[in-house]
Every structure is written in C-alpha cells, then in structure tokens.
Amino acid sequence: MTAPGLRTASLRRRLSLWVLGLLAVLLVVLGVTVDLVLGANLRSDLRERLVDRAEIAQTLVDQGRSDEEVVSAVTGDTVQARLETADGEEVGQIADPPAGPAGGPASRPGPAAPAPDPGAVVDTGDAYLLQTELSDGSRLTLVADQSPITDAVTQLRWVLLLGSAVTLALAALLVSATVGLGLRPLGRMTTLARSITSGDRGRRLRPDRPQTELGSTAAAFDDMLDELEGAERTARRAEAGMRDLLGDAAHELRTPLAAVQASVETVLRSDPPRDRREELLAGAVRELQRSARLVGDLLDVARFDSGDAPALQRRPTDLVDLARRSAGRVGGPVRVTGDPVGADVDPDRVAQVLDNLLRNAVRAAGPAGSVQVRVTGDGGWAQVDVTDDGPGVPADQRERVFDRLVRLDAARGRDGGAGLGLPIARALARAHGGEVSCEPSVRGAHFRVRLPVTPLTG
Incomplete structure (x- = not known):
C-alpha cells in the first residue's frame, strides 16, 4: 500500500478563500458589535432624556409655572407628556398610551398590577415610560417612542450588509492579485526547476532573506540542487573510475594471459628441450599468479565498495x-x-x-x-x-x-x-x-x- 501523495490544490485559491472567509467573519463581528453598541447607546440616551425632562418639569413646578407651560416644556423629540393635577384635571395627551407592566393603561394601573416605582423608566417594548409625582401633588407621565431608534438600527444593518458585500467583492479581486504577487517566488522556483531539467544545471535561486518562509524554502531548494549535483558528480566519477578499472584490469590481464598463451603455444608447437620447456612453463605460472592476484584485488575492491567487511580469523x-x-x-x-x-x-x-x-x-x-x-x-x-x-x-x-x-x-x-x-x-x-x-x-x-x-x- 503506497502512501498518499502530496495534495496539490491551487494554493492561490486556497489562500484567497481563507483570507475572504476570515474577512467575512471579521465583518460579521464588526456589524454585530456596532449594532449592539449603537442600539444600546441610543436607548440609553432616550432613557436619560426622559429623566432629564422629569427634572425639568419639577424645576418649572417649583418656579410656579402653569401646568400648560410644564407640559409644553417637556414635550418634543419623540417625547409625549401628560400631567394629572391634584384635583383630577389632565393637561396634555399621549396618543395610544403604552401598556403598563400588568397590561392595562400605564396611567391607570389596576389594583392587581401596582404602578411602577415613581421616577423609574419602564421599557414597554415599543416605548419607554416614566411616571413621577411632582412637588405640587400632580402626576407627570412621559412616554418616549423607540420606533426611530429601531428604524435607525435597521437602516444601519442594511448599510453594514451591503457594505460588507461590496467589501468582500473588492477584497476577492485584490486578494487574488495580491496572493499572485506573493506566490511569484514559487513561479520562479518552478521555472528554475524546469530549466534545470532542460540541462541548465548551474542556476540557483539564491534568496536575499533566507530566514523567511519562502527564503528558507528557496535555500533548501538550492541545497537540494547542490546535493544532487554533488551526487551526480560522484556517480560520474564512480562510473569513470569503473571504466578505468575495467580498462586497467583488461590491460593488466591481457599482458599475462598473452604471455601464458605464447609460452603454452611454444611448448605445444615446437616441443623445446626440457630446460626451455620448464622455463616457459615457469613463466606461464608466474603470469597466472599475477593474473590471480589482480582478480583477487578486484574482488576485494568490489566487496569493500558494497560495504561487506572481510571475514577475519583472528x-x-x-x-x-x-x-x-x-x-x-x-x-x-x-x-x-x-x-x-x-x-x-x-x-x-x-x-x-x-x-x-x-x-x-x-x-x-x-x-x-x-x-x-x-x-x-x-x-x-x-x-x-x-x-x-x-x-x-x-x-x-x-x-x-x-x-x-x-x-x-x-x-x-x-x-x-x-x-x-x-x-x-x-x-x-x-x-x-x-x-x-x-x-x-x-x-x-x-x-x-x-x-x-x-x-x-x-
């Protein structure tokens, strides 16, 4: 079973998708944060506005202003006001008064649903309600509509959504081009590898900053090429050495074998005297011994080259x-x-x-x-x-x-x-x-x- 090969999906596409995905997550986080913070700040400002209007009404009452002046001063900017005097008269009007905490009109809570604490701002869902007792015994009701805040937040959400879509579209174009520029050194490495394959073995990348990611990769690539060239040179030297060895061995064996052949042929053809025959045969034996020594040396070299240590009888x-x-x-x-x-x-x-x-x-x-x-x-x-x-x-x-x-x-x-x-x-x-x-x-x-x-x- 072979090991799985290297996955070679498009690096540019993968990097672009990762960057765009990360940017989309950041835009979502930014939109949610802006939505929550802005909505909370607007609603907090609206509640503080109601409290400020109640304080203004109390100040005007202390100054002896009329009920109409008090109601007119605190009405406006989405705030409605109604004042119930101590003798039961009503000044001002609230359109569609919001439901109180018990579900009835906020101005007239039923006996089973006590009115909210005086001066407390109540969130009814669509509006903020504040009821407070003034120093002259009158009762002031202030209502602030939340619909403008809701509309503003909704518009902001649409703006963020459309802006994020446009941003992602532009980012897709820019990221693809930027990643292409960043991956240009890989293209150089590919071109260099192909040129080396074509025979230009001396070219190298030689990165100017080998401590970076691409620099270390390029340096490793150069080191690999150097090792391959060294291995190739070693192999060529070994091949040349083997050819020399075979040539020298053939030369060394040819001389003694030729001498042996000449001596034996002389003995067989001319039938020389005994002394001459023994001299020729002794020379043939010496040449055979020389040949045997050379063959033994060749066998020893072959064993040593293969890494086989000789057996020793110590x-x-x-x-x-x-x-x-x-x-x-x-x-x-x-x-x-x-x-x-x-x-x-x-x-x-x-x-x-x-x-x-x-x-x-x-x-x-x-x-x-x-x-x-x-x-x-x-x-x-x-x-x-x-x-x-x-x-x-x-x-x-x-x-x-x-x-x-x-x-x-x-x-x-x-x-x-x-x-x-x-x-x-x-x-x-x-x-x-x-x-x-x-x-x-x-x-x-x-x-x-x-x-x-x-x-x-x-």
Whole structure:
C-alpha cells in the first residue's frame, strides 16, 4: 500500500478563500458589535432624556409655572407628556398610551398590577415610560417612542450588509492579485526547476532573506540542487573510475594471459628441450599468479565498495615473523628489523597488507634501492613502518594515494598494477581496528601500519 501523495490544490485559491472567509467573519463581528453598541447607546440616551425632562418639569413646578407651560416644556423629540393635577384635571395627551407592566393603561394601573416605582423608566417594548409625582401633588407621565431608534438600527444593518458585500467583492479581486504577487517566488522556483531539467544545471535561486518562509524554502531548494549535483558528480566519477578499472584490469590481464598463451603455444608447437620447456612453463605460472592476484584485488575492491567487511580469523600473531615471510615472498632489497610484537589479527589478511606495501616499496626503490621494514610496539598498538629510498610521495598526495585507481607514476603503474594495493591495504587494516597512513619522509616513501597488540605466549 503506497502512501498518499502530496495534495496539490491551487494554493492561490486556497489562500484567497481563507483570507475572504476570515474577512467575512471579521465583518460579521464588526456589524454585530456596532449594532449592539449603537442600539444600546441610543436607548440609553432616550432613557436619560426622559429623566432629564422629569427634572425639568419639577424645576418649572417649583418656579410656579402653569401646568400648560410644564407640559409644553417637556414635550418634543419623540417625547409625549401628560400631567394629572391634584384635583383630577389632565393637561396634555399621549396618543395610544403604552401598556403598563400588568397590561392595562400605564396611567391607570389596576389594583392587581401596582404602578411602577415613581421616577423609574419602564421599557414597554415599543416605548419607554416614566411616571413621577411632582412637588405640587400632580402626576407627570412621559412616554418616549423607540420606533426611530429601531428604524435607525435597521437602516444601519442594511448599510453594514451591503457594505460588507461590496467589501468582500473588492477584497476577492485584490486578494487574488495580491496572493499572485506573493506566490511569484514559487513561479520562479518552478521555472528554475524546469530549466534545470532542460540541462541548465548551474542556476540557483539564491534568496536575499533566507530566514523567511519562502527564503528558507528557496535555500533548501538550492541545497537540494547542490546535493544532487554533488551526487551526480560522484556517480560520474564512480562510473569513470569503473571504466578505468575495467580498462586497467583488461590491460593488466591481457599482458599475462598473452604471455601464458605464447609460452603454452611454444611448448605445444615446437616441443623445446626440457630446460626451455620448464622455463616457459615457469613463466606461464608466474603470469597466472599475477593474473590471480589482480582478480583477487578486484574482488576485494568490489566487496569493500558494497560495504561487506572481510571475514577475519583472528589469532595472536608475531608481526616480525609475518613481515619476514612477506619480504621473502616479494623478494628484492627488503630488510626487516624489530623485536617480536604480537597482535590479535588475521595473519593472512595482514600478510596481504604487508605484501601490497612491500611490492610498492620494492617497485619504487628499483633494483639499486633498498626497503626497510621496522616493527615496534607502542603502548597498546603494534607499528610496522615500511620505508624506501625511491622518489617518495608528494605531501599533497599522501591521502590521495589511498583512493582507488590512483597511480602517481602511470608508466610505473603499468608494471605494478591498477592502483588497488593501497586502498585494499587500508581497508583491511581498518577492518582490524587499525590504520595505514603515508607519513612525512625526508627521502623516499614512508608507510605506517598500526594494529592492536596482544601479548605473545609460549
């Protein structure tokens, strides 16, 4: 079961819808807030107007003004007034008096429904009602109609609704254009990716502010391209190295196989004397051994490249004795010195390390040169130093010689192999927990092998 892929809905449409939705919510909140606040303020002003008119009426009564003057002074601005004198006369008139709290006329509450507290403003739904007793014993009734407030609030709601609709329509156009401008860097990234696909591998975004969201994305994109180019270069180098390896291997195998073929054909066709026949067959055996060594090196390189560590048969081994046997196999001007030093190693694999180092040293020293092998113990490590008086290794090449297929002298390399001995020697030493390094030297080359030691018994 495969994992779901990346959802690729239009980013511009999604961002536009989110912004418009958020704007719509804000407009609704704003409209509701304005409606509630404005309505509450208008109704509060209307109630305060009734209280102020009642205070004005009381002031006029205290000044001895007539009942008609009192009613005229407090009437107006949606406020109606009626004054009942102490002797029962009525001055002023209220059209359609609102129902009181008990449902009857506010001016004449029934016995089962007592009148509201004097001076208290009562909300009857359509109007505000205030009844108060004046100092001369008269009773003043004030009514303020709420319908103008209701109409104003209704008009405001329509204005807010239409304004919100127009705002959302304009915002839809502006947000789409603005989001398009904001997403323009993504378009650049898409164009760059397509140009790279077409072969322009060197282009990069190079954001000026990599700490931002798009900047970090662009920087990550550039890093990915750098890694891909690096991986491609590595793959190309590996491919080229493999071609070189196959070419060198074919060249190295062709020479000994041709020599073997020539020797065997000479023996079969001419039936030479016994001494000559043995010489030819011995040469054929040597060339076959050389071919077998090269094939073994190729197999070792293939195993190391695949990450397979070689199987080690460890046992305590005297490295001085191992070095002397390796010198005997290689031949040439090799001198081994040192006291017996034991190491817990696979003697066959360490012998392969020493054989590779000694063959290189003998080849570099030449017939008139010399090779020195010194075995010492250094704390918990055994150390084998192989030096020669050949041309040496330049300082900037001391690590490079351990790369596969590297040969500092191409002409000499044709006599000695395909440049696999040192990489194999280092890989085998590291498999033992040790190391092979190229050390500074005044004359010639100096290679050092370090391996963990173990006490010798017996």
